Amino acid sequence: xxxxxxxxxxxxxxxxxxxxxxxxxxxxxxxxxxxxxxxxxxxxxxxxxxxxxxxxxxxxxxxxxxxxxxxxxxxxxxxxxxxxxxxxxxxxxxxxxxxxxxxxxxxxxxxxxxxxx
Amino acid sequence: xxxxxxxxxxxxxxxxxxxxxxxxxxxxxxxxxxxxxxxxxxxxxxxxxxxxxxxxxxxxxxxxxxxxxxxxxxxxxxxxxxxxxxxxxxxxxxxxxxxxxxxxxxxxxxxxxxx
Numbered sequence: 624x625x626x627x628x629x630x631x632x633x634x635x636x637x638x639x640x641x642x643x644x645x646x647x648x649x650x651x652x653x654x655x656x657x658x659x660x661x662x663x664x665x666x667x668x669x670x671x672x673x674x675x676x677x678x679x680x681x682x683x684x685x686x687x688x689x690x691x692x693x694x695x696x697x698x699x700x701x702x703x704x705x706x707x708x709x710x711x712x713x714x715x716x717x718x719x720x721x722x723x724x725x726x727x728x729x730x731x732x733x734x735x736x737x738x739x740x
Numbered sequence: 741x742x743x744x745x746x747x748x749x750x751x752x753x754x755x756x757x758x759x760x761x762x763x764x765x766x767x768x769x770x771x772x773x774x775x776x777x778x779x780x781x782x783x784x785x786x787x788x789x790x791x792x793x794x795x796x797x798x799x800x801x802x803x804x805x806x807x808x809x810x811x812x813x814x815x816x817x818x819x820x821x822x823x824x825x826x827x828x829x830x831x832x833x834x835x836x837x838x839x840x841x842x843x844x845x846x847x848x849x850x851x852x853x854x855x
Contacts, residue, residue: 666830666846715842727796730783
């Protein structure tokens, strides 16, 4: 069973702090990794994607990937109350010999983040 | 505006009825998807179509039948609705199936309530 695991939270941080969201995945063949933000009652929206080991920064957001540990994280610097949402980690399980599963995004259950003013 | 759109936004119906949800994307993408998000907010892939051909059909009851008349549309028809079908259904699209082409853009969702 290919899985993506996230702590459901809620994760509560004060305004201005760094929020750290973590995700682990089970399939070593995973190729690409995505972070989506979903506000209550809204659709998921893509924040960042990462393919290579290391860090990728985009404004206040940094995605970190460690394929050896099968771990991907999202850091949000200078957290704002508007960042309060559920953050979904998604993994592309496109791997050799996966046949029809190629291109299938597997989502974690999401971590609910609350940024307190 | 370029986007993924779905209709209807809300759908309330009785058990046993048949209903359809429509999805359209004008992003020029080749791949479209249907996801189901249950009450616990778990988002799960149901179907994936690439260039009008079914690529992924996860374990869903055969009461659910997707139809893709062209690359820009992927509709979802549900027969004999059951209480457990109540959920939010999201349509999504991406340029392709792998790597950066798999960045998926989601529609606004259709909240289905089966009474």
